[in-house]
Amino acid sequence: MxxxxxxxxxxxxxxxxxxxxxxxxxxxxxxxxxxxxxxxxxxxxxxxxxxxxxxxxxxxxxxxxxxxxxxxxxxxxxxxxxxxxxxxxxxxxxxxxxxxxxxxxxxxxxxxxxxxxxxxxxxxxxxxxxxxxxxxxxxxxxxxxxLGFHLKLGNALKKKDRPVPETFKSLLNHSGKNIAVAPFAQHPYKVWKLSNWDIIFRAFPTHQFYIFGGGRQEQETATDWSSLHPNVHSTIGKLSVSAELDLISNLDYMLSMDSSGMHMASLVGTRCLSIWGATHPYAGFLGYGQSINDCIHVEHPNRPSSIYGNKSCLCDGVEAIDLVSTEMVIERLKGIL
The missing domain is CATH 3.40.50.2000 (Glycogen Phosphorylase B;)
Incomplete structure (x- = not known):
């Protein structure tokens, strides 16, 4: 041919x-x-x-x-x-x-x-x-x-067999689950309150959480979480993009905003629970192979306010992302762990 x-x-x-x-x-x-x-x-x-x-x-x-x-x-x-x-x-x-x-x-x-x-x-x-x-x-x-090419998308997660980065090998050997967390995003209206994460980490002390994504400010936040919670580990600034994919492929789940973390999970076949606010999965940006049933959000007539999350989305005076409670996320996590 x-x-x-x-x-x-x-x-x-x-x-x-x-x-x-x-x-x-x-x-x-x-x-x-x-x-x-x-x-x-x-x-x-x-x-x-x-x-x-x-x-x-x-x-x-x-x-x-x-x-x-x-x-x-x-x-x-x-x-x-x-x-x-x-x-x-x-x-x-x-x-x-x-x-x-x-x-x-x-x-x-x-x-x-x-x-x-x-x-x-x-x-x-x-x-x-x-x-x-x-x-x-x-x-x-x-x-x-x-252009004339045959192409049928399977839209299914396919788990990739990739090496575990040396820095994190010892952390994966425990009885609980290993969960990637991508809590940051480019626009603030797509970011869940950072204080909520302390509640999530305390609710699952036998499971390990790995923080991905962000710059210097996000790295400081992740370092603070790591110092407060023995089951939280920051990857920010420690791994190349390729090594991040390696680690995500060896974790059980990801918990992400509507952000690149969800799409990186898709690349290596890791199931992702995603939290949505100003944006909406109906816009067509759900991660490849991810399920709309794994989207955590609260429907409101004002949602979505934008495609990319760059505009405020007030819902009866509350930002849409803040309609998602810690109880909702804990319940969804318990359902898969």
């Missing part, structure tokens, strides 16, 4: 790029003739490490690939791969400029339909249309179907 080479672009955000990896893994498994060139930020390369016949090409949007001139430079770099198709899975200003260069050069293109109108109907305050939208992973898959 003749080999074909597909250029795929998705530059951010972290969770969206992780979902692309889930789709590309399925695409390659069902179309062995396909060779992939993935263009994204270098920090996300680990998401694609185990996909056969995939070459990762980093974009540096703040450096040599900044602005139209930088994107022209990137275009010249990518042409050397002698690609057959271009799949734009981002459809933002930067990817549109790059795609225009390829279109002008005569390449066959597939471009993501973000479903903007449906999403606007989902988040508007009046006459909101609260129905499940097409999942983002299916929208990604549609791009490849448009």
């Amino acid at each position: 003749k080999k074909v080479r597909v250029l795929v672009t998705r530059f951010s955000a972290m969770g969206d790029v992780a979902m692309v990896a889930s789709v590309l893994r399925e695409l390659q498994a069902q179309n062995r003739q396909v060779e992939l060139v993935m263009v994204s930020r270098q920090h996300f390369e680990a998401f694609f490490e185990d996909i056969p016949n995939l070459t990762f090409h980093p974009i540096f949007p703040e450096e040599q690939h900044k602005g139209p001139k930088g994107l022209w430079r990137l275009f010249q770099e990518l042409k050397k791969y002698k690609i057959d198709y271009v799949a734009d899975l981002h459809n933002n200003i930067r990817s549109k400029i790059l795609t225009l260069f390829f279109k002008t050069a005569g390449y066959r293109l597939g471009i993501l339909d973000k479903g903007r109108h449906q999403k606007k109907d989902l988040i508007k305050r009046k006459n909101k249309i609260l129905v499940p939208l097409r999942p983002t992973v299916e929208r990604y898959a549609d791009v490849f179907r448009h």
Whole structure:
């Protein structure tokens, strides 16, 4: 069968790029003739490490690939791969400029339909249309179907066999469960009150919790939790992205916000309970293979207020994320532990 080479672009955000990896893994498994060139930020390369016949090409949007001139430079770099198709899975200003260069050069293109109108109907305050939208992973898959490839998404978790990072090997040998926790997110309206976590950690003293994600401030918070609770361990600043995936694959569950942690759990086949506030799983961003039954949230007419969680979502004077009580989370955890 003749080999074909597909250029795929998705530059951010972290969770969206992780979902692309889930789709590309399925695409390659069902179309062995396909060779992939993935263009994204270098920090996300680990998401694609185990996909056969995939070459990762980093974009540096703040450096040599900044602005139209930088994107022209990137275009010249990518042409050397002698690609057959271009799949734009981002459809933002930067990817549109790059795609225009390829279109002008005569390449066959597939471009993501973000479903903007449906999403606007989902988040508007009046006459909101609260129905499940097409999942983002299916929208990604549609791009490849448009290009003529057969692709059927199984949307199932597949547990990955990965090594345990040396730093954490000794901690996994105990009688309780090992639970990943991703309590932070880019936007505050997607973050559960940090004080709630002390209650969660105390409620399950025989189980071990591993904190993922965040920068210096989040690292300090995780360190404080670790000093207060002997069953809490921070991974922040200690592991590469690849090693984080290694550890998550060896844990029993993840408890996450609507954030990249959920999508990293999907990449390695770990079941995730997720807490939702200003956003809603109906928007199509539930982790690949994760169940909507594992979403912890309280329905309210004002939800969701935004697709990405960057806007306040007051529900009778209370932020939507704060409608989720510690009792609700404890009950859901007890149901699976």
